[in-house]
Amino acid sequence: xxxxxxxxxxxxxxxxxxxxxxxxxxxSKDNPLTARxxxxxxxxxxxxxxxVATSNNFxxxxxxxxxxxxxxxxxxxxxxxxxxxxxxxxLILLSSVYQTSTQADETARKADPxxxxxxxxxxxxxxxESLRDALLAVSGQLxxxxxxxxxxxxxxxxxxxxxxxxxxxxxxxxxxxxTTSTRRSLYLPVVRNAVPxxxxxxxxADPNGVTAVRNDTTVASQALFLLNHPFVREQSLHxxxxxxxxxxxxxADRIARAHHLALxxxxxxxxxxxxxxxxxxxxxxxxAKGQKPVEARLNxxxxxxQTLFCRNEFLYVD
Numbered sequence: 001x002x003x004x005x006x007x008x009x010x011x012x013x014x015x016x017x018x019x020x021x022x023x024x025x026x027x028s029k030d031n032p033l034t035a036r037x038x039x040x041x042x043x044x045x046x047x048x049x050x051x052v053a054t055s056n057n058f059x060x061x062x063x064x065x066x067x068x069x070x071x072x073x074x075x076x077x078x079x080x081x082x083x084x085x086x087x088x089x090x091l092i093l094l095s096s097v098y099q100t101s102t103q104a105d106e107t108a109r110k111a112d113p114x115x116x117x118x119x120x121x122x123x124x125x126x127x128x129e130s131l132r133d134a135l136l137a138v139s140g141q142l143x144x145x146x147x148x149x150x151x152x153x154x155x156x157x158x159x160x161x162x163x164x165x166x167x168x169x170x171x172x173x174x175x176x177x178x179t180t181s182t183r184r185s186l187y188l189p190v191v192r193n194a195v196p197x198x199x200x201x202x203x204x205a206d207p208n209g210v211t212a213v214r215n216d217t218t219v220a221s222q223a224l225f226l227l228n229h230p231f232v233r234e235q236s237l238h239x240x241x242x243x244x245x246x247x248x249x250x251x252a253d254r255i256a257r258a259h260h261l262a263l264x265x266x267x268x269x270x271x272x273x274x275x276x277x278x279x280x281x282x283x284x285x286x287x288a289k290g291q292k293p294v295e296a297r298l299n300x301x302x303x304x305x306q307t308l309f310c311r312n313e314f315l316y317v318d
Contacts, residue, residue: 035075056212128204129185139238236306262308
């Protein structure tokens with residue numbers, strides 16, 4: 001109690017649980033710990049590492065903050081702005097430190113190899129949920145609706161009713177919902193010990209415990225997923241159809257639009273030439289094997305779109 005409420009706090013009335021008082025202590029403007037912990041988690045979300053690197057341990061055994069004054073100032077602004085997460089995100093994202101490049105001179109790298117002084121932006125991969133959502137967004141299939149109880153309804157429907165009050169769930173990692181749903185990953189059903197491949201392969205959080213910092217692995221199965229999984233193949237096909245739907249555009253226009261949607265930039269002249277050559281060669285070979293021109297064209301663009309999803313430039317925030 002003393003950590004949250006300090007000395008001399010009013011006693012909890014007899015016959016009450018104390019939960020209301022606990023909530024007031026946690027959210028009190030006189031309790032700096034809550035705001036500092038939350039600000040540090042938001043900072044970690046945007047930069048990969050919190051101002052306090054041990055984000056789940058602010059005690060004596062945790063690391064000291066790299067910028068203690070900044071952490072305290074952000075916590076103060078957070079409370080002063082009515083505990084608004086939106087304003088906190090905006091404050092961080094509009095800062096000069098967030099807008100720094102990933103490039104740094106050799107002297108700076110040697111002086112601060114771990115980048116704890118924030119002289120540059122650390123290159124990092126999209127988390128599992130963001131990667132899935134990005135695939136859907138680029139292909140034009142993302143359902144941006146907010147809210148809904150589809151996950152709860154699915155879990156109840158798929159559960160095995162073995163009693164009036166006991167319904168063990170039977171949703172597995174390969175359930176069709178994970179490849180057919182176009183809802184944002186936030187709304188996917190999460191079942192312990194049955195995390196879908198699209199999340200598990202890219203280091204999604206373990207639902208069996210509290211995850212302060214996710215693992216960041218690079219393994220061959222991730223590349224194989226992007227090359228072979230039906231979900232990625234389907235989104236690549238939707239992406240291709242989206243590009244081909246504009247009958248007034250030229251192939252050069254479509255190549256430029258594909259790079260813009262997937263990578264956020266225009267293609268280099270050499271890249272555009274390579275893509276044009278790939279598309280022409282693919283269609284020539286496909287027609288030679290008996291495919292109709294329309295089918296050959298769609299398959300060529302389908303394959304090209306999938307190559308964009310497989311690029312590090314799509315997977316990483318640079």
